[in-house]
Amino acid sequence: MSDQESNAVRAGTGSSEIEDHPYTQGVTIPRPAGWMYRGFRFPGTKNEIWYASPKAQLLMVSFVCFLCPGLYNALGGLGGGGQLNVHVQANASTATYAVFAFVGFFSGSFANKLGIKITLSIGGFGYSLYSASFLSYNHNKNEGFVVFAGALLGFCAGLLWTAQGAIMMAYPLEKSKGRYISSFWVIFNLGGVIGALIVLVQNLNNNTGTVTDGTYAAFIVLMAIGAVLALFLVNADSVIREDGSKVIVMKEPTWRSEFIGLWECIRLSPWVVLLFPMFFASNIFYTYQQNGVNAAHFNLRARSLNSLLYWLAQILGALVYGTALDFSKLRRSVRAKGALISLFILTFAIWGGGYAFEKNQPPREVTLKKEYEQFKIDFTDPGYIGPAFLYIFYGFYDACWQTTLYWLMGALSNSGRKTANMAGFYKGIQSAGAAIFWALDGKGVSYRVLYGVTFGICAVSILIAAPVIWLHIKDTTDLEEDLKFSDETIENVAAPGLLDEKRAAIETGV
Known part of the structure; x- marks a missing residue:
């Protein structure tokens, strides 16, 4: 490259052919002048951080997810969305994930076209409306509005999670991807923790089985703040990594080129379909855990405490797996294999313990009767500790699964465009699985059947994904x-x- 061309790339001016070339964005450049590139250090730290750095942007995205899907998880973790009648929430969740499944296949294209901050902000709006629908249901029992809000949330969540996935997988350097993923998962799940704490405090003496209006109102406001916060992000083409490189993105993509990118991702990497069963399994366990365990067998305040412990366990799982996946003394290919093997072992250990609990529980028809509420487990009961620990391990397992999948996708590519497309497939297939399982729950399928099918799919999907990990995860991309x-x-x-x-x-x- 000539000096003139090099200067044009560094300054972002000069020859339009060089400036518009889609691969110039991976070139290492000096950090430009301007407020968003002005570095600062936190007290007691050595490394600089600047507004348009991966660290700062990931931190902001983490707080958007803290306030939107994090609080949504706290609500869902109660079982039934905090309602005594879990049927309404099951139907809304079916609508959410059915729409999400469709939108997810194309949301990577939306993210690349609209930009990260717009995509995330639109995504955040749907969460606030979803909480508002449950507040409305408390007063008018309008199930149609709840289902509509669930469907709109599916569209919004598809956008939010694809934009988030592209940031988390494409922004960091290869050596830091595990730490970035675990850091995100910690902050994101703090939303579930804080949300569950809000619910627990506000409903400590609530014996109705349904959370209060004040709980829903607090969630509506906080989720709306998350949607606004997303507008303060910068788009991917402004981000500069710690080593001076820019994220590989396609400049001014057309709708046609982006939709073709989805097909190209499959055509040129056909082995990625072996990851689809793990994508499918990655959200199906929420149905059984939240409605079949927490809502079915615990009273409201015990459910609130369980939800708090569940999301705390998610933080622990993300820290453990994120740290292990970036352990520099082992080659990346070895770490990938170790992660998959350990996940397989955890599947049998934790879900095996789940069977010991499930086999002694009354059938679904009994747990749904209003009279059964007085027999549900309270956190003051002597028999609470064992089931509570099972629920904690379910949370730990979820974080390990999600962290591993994100890391594996990040290990397969450093391209912002390719990871956005891959994240779109991930969230689309994930949501198809969730929609099917929430629909089964809405149809009244027994909790024991839900348990068995969930356990089986998780175990088999790991085996199907093994060839990708053994043959395609290399020590560097x-x-x-x-x-x-x-x-x-x-x-x-x-x-x-x-x-x-x-x-x-x-x-x-x-």
Whole structure:
């Protein structure tokens, strides 16, 4: 690359062919001038952070998810969305995940076209309306509004989670992806923890089985704040990593090129379909855990405490797996295999314990009767500790599963465009699984059947994914692999030698 071209890339000015080339965004550049690149250090730390850095942006995205899906999880963790009648929430969740499943396949394209902050903000709005629908239901029993809010949430959540996934997988350096994922998961699940704490405090002496209006009102306001916070993010093309590199994104993509990207992701990496069963399984266990265990067998204040402990366990699981997945003394390929094996062992250990609990419980028809409320477990009962620990381990397991999947997808690509498409497939298939299981719950399928099918799918999906981990997770991501599905773009730019020079620079450490 000539000096003139290099300067054009660094300054963002000069030849439009160089400036608009989609691969110039992976070039290492000095940090530009401007307030968003002005570094500062927290007291007692050595490393700088700036507004348009991956750390700062991930922190902001984490708090958006803390306030929106994090608080949503606290509500869902109670079983029935905090309602005594779990049927209403099951139908709303079916609508949520059915829409999410469709939108998820294309939400990566929306994220790349609209930009990260707009996508996240639209996504955050749906959570606030969903909480408002339950407040409305407390007074008018309008189930139709709850189901509509659930469907709208499915569209919004598809956008939010795809934008979040693209940030978490594409922004960090390869060596830091596990820590970034675990840091996000900790902050995100603090939303569940704080939300559950709000519910517990406000409903400590509530014997009705339904949470108070004040609880729903607090969630509505906090979720709306999360949607507004997303507007203060910067888009991916402004982010500069710690090593001076920019995120690989496609400049000014067309709708056609982005929809083609979904097909290219499958066409050029067909083995990714072996991860689809794990994608499918990644949210199905919420149905059984939240409605089949927590709502069915615990009273409201015990459910609130269980939810608090569940999301605390998620934080622990994210920290453990995130740290292990970035353990630099082991090669990345070895860490990937170890993560999958340990997840397989955890599946049998935790869900095996779940069977010991489930086999002694009354059938679903009994737990749904209003008279059964007085027989549900309270946290003051002598028999509370064992089931509570089971619920804690369910939370730990969920975080391990999600952290591992995000890390695996991040290990397969560093491209912002490719990871956005992959995250879209992930959330779409995940939501299809959730929609099916919430629909089964709404149809009254026995909790024991839900338990068995959930356990079986989780175990089998790990085995199906094993070939991808053994054959395609390498010790570093190949730049050729990241860029090959857009090779036709190289032929149409005015600087065809740019990619070769960039690869040479990376190999020589320039």
